[in-house]
Amino acid sequence: MIPKIEYFSPVNLTELLKLLDRHQQAAKIIAGGTDIIAGFHQGSARFKGIKYLIDLNWIDELKKVELSSDGIVIGSAASFSEILKNELINHHFPLLSTAASRVGSVQIRNRATIGGNFVNNAPCADSVPALLVYDAEIRIRSVEAERAVSLADFLLKPYQTQLRSDEVVTQIRLPFLSENYLGDFYKLGRRRGVAISRITLAVLMKLVESKIDDIRIASGAVTPIGKRFVSLEQFARGKTVSDHLYRELARMLGNEILDATGLRWSSAYKLPVVQQTFYQQLQHIYQTGNLR
Amino acid sequence: MTIELNFTINEKKITLKTEPNRRLLDILRQELNLTGTKEGCAIGECGACTVVMNGKAVNSCLVLAPQINGAEILTVEGLEKDQRLHFLQENFLKHGAVQCGFCTPGMLMSAYALLSKNPNPTEAEVKEAIAGNLCRCTGYKQIIDAILETEGDIK
Numbered sequence A: 001m002i003p004k005i006e007y008f009s010p011v012n013l014t015e016l017l018k019l020l021d022r023h024q025q026a027a028k029i030i031a032g033g034t035d036i037i038a039g040f041h042q043g044s045a046r047f048k049g050i051k052y053l054i055d056l057n058w059i060d061e062l063k064k065v066e067l068s069s070d071g072i073v074i075g076s077a078a079s080f081s082e083i084l085k086n087e088l089i090n091h092h093f094p095l096l097s098t099a100a101s102r103v104g105s106v107q108i109r110n111r112a113t114i115g116g117n118f119v120n121n122a123p124c125a126d127s128v129p130a131l132l133v134y135d136a137e138i139r140i141r142s143v144e145a146e147r148a149v150s151l152a153d154f155l156l157k158p159y160q161t162q163l164r165s166d167e168v169v170t171q172i173r174l175p176f177l178s179e180n181y182l183g184d185f186y187k188l189g190r191r192r193g194v195a196i197s198r199i200t201l202a203v204l205m206k207l208v209e210s211k212i213d214d215i216r217i218a219s220g221a222v223t224p225i226g227k228r229f230v231s232l233e234q235f236a237r238g239k240t241v242s243d244h245l246y247r248e249l250a251r252m253l254g255n256e257i258l259d260a261t262g263l264r265w266s267s268a269y270k271l272p273v274v275q276q277t278f279y280q281q282l283q284h285i286y287q288t289g290n291l292r
Numbered sequence B: 001m002t003i004e005l006n007f008t009i010n011e012k013k014i015t016l017k018t019e020p021n022r023r024l025l026d027i028l029r030q031e032l033n034l035t036g037t038k039e040g041c042a043i044g045e046c047g048a049c050t051v052v053m054n055g056k057a058v059n060s061c062l063v064l065a066p067q068i069n070g071a072e073i074l075t076v077e078g079l080e081k082d083q084r085l086h087f088l089q090e091n092f093l094k095h096g097a098v099q100c101g102f103c104t105p106g107m108l109m110s111a112y113a114l115l116s117k118n119p120n121p122t123e124a125e126v127k128e129a130i131a132g133n134l135c136r137c138t139g140y141k142q143i144i145d146a147i148l149e150t151e152g153d154i155k
């Protein structure tokens, strides 16, 4: 059951920010509602004590996807369907398109927003590893101020972020990459269609004459929150690619994941799968040379 | 809190007053007596509650009533015209795509949303379009065949 609530439909940011400021913890933002309405139904503790719902759907500027001088700006309330059909994103940030295509079903993608996906910081949020390898920066507004923070810093712990109760995420900004990045996004669920992710990995790599000039690796689902593997990336930079190196990187990734999660009942299954997947991704990126 | 909703359903303009904590699904079934739309899981997983909202398939169990203000909604009741089944529905019957029938309204609406954007879908596109609709009876093959046969202008 959805609790008794008051509902607000602000039509611009100023109105929205005033409402958030006035109601603070008693208010919750609703965007696509796919998380919050299902959460109400299941009696989720994350959505207890809400008196006011403030809807983002009537604020056009939060749904736009636009070019900026150095990248693209995605409105936080853009749906995954909109992201999926956006040519700019598809062309410049294809791993995000792939991730969007793997979210839920058509019906879910038509409602679910990208902002709502990472604001809850559920480990299974599929947009997160893709956004992390693209060095996403997010913009946050309150009545008093606007702030910019990297997505990596924004995500604190499972189901916990830097967001304060008087704040809204307005934009996700992705800076353009220099040429020649290759990449891959992988999602494993319990079944192929409409499945909660068990393992997600995003990899971007730039090779210059068989040397790794840059590499970015991010996980979701298999770690407590989506994260980049910074020390592994550092280790790999400057090295010449080879089957041996891929195996070494895969082994190291396994260790880093084990460090992040601790040993779990599922580790015996998941770790080898992650390692093998990552190894295949690296091979695949090298062999096909496809930016995927 | 009572709110007023203005929207179009199956080409009819509707105005009604309700509470904001209701779902589109509740408005359809309880206020408008349009019980073709089914409630299965209530959490977006089964697709039995699928309707077409502003041209897109959505789970009506996950749309908050006030979010439909100004929207155009099509439910399974809106498919037949002048007491005649839509040929998408005819094809479901022809291919044996209806067994218990609980998933059928949602399946039809997902298929309708697909075909109205993409009149000649591939089998893969059909499967993608109904991936959010569970059927426990047919095994899907009959449903996919029925949708594939319904190509061309569906309106």
Ligand SMILES: Cc1cc2nc3c(=O)[nH]c(=O)nc-3n(C[C@H](O)[C@H](O)[C@H](O)COP(=O)(O)OP(=O)(O)OC[C@H]3O[C@@H](n4cnc5c(N)ncnc54)[C@H](O)[C@@H]3O)c2cc1C
Pocket: A028, A029, A030, A031, A032, A033, A034, A035, A036, A037, A038, A056, A076, A077, A102, A103, A104, A105, A108, A111, A112, A113, A114, A115, A116, A117, A118, A119, A120, A124, A125, A126, A127, A163, A167, A168, A169, A170, A194, A195, A196, A197, B043, B044, B045
């Ligand atoms: C059947 C089903 C399948 C799913 N499958 C997947 C899947 O495969 N992959 C996946 O990643 N997710 C999946 N999800 C989860 C969900 O759809 C996504 O996390 C979705 O992106 C949430 O966005 P929303 O707009 O619907 O959020 P809402 O439910 O509207 O909001 C979620 C939370 O975020 C807050 N919020 C939303 N937008 C903002 C903002 N701009 N600023 C501040 N706070 C905000 C809300 O207050 C709320 O706490 C699935 C959900 C369902 C029901």
Ligand code: FES
Pocket: B038, B039, B040, B041, B042, B043, B044, B045, B046, B047, B048, B049, B050, B059, B060, B061, B062
């Ligand atoms: S009842 Fe809405 S998806 Fe199952």
Ligand code: FES
Pocket: B097, B098, B099, B100, B101, B102, B103, B104, B134, B135, B136, B137, B138
């Ligand atoms: S016909 Fe029974 S669930 Fe599909």
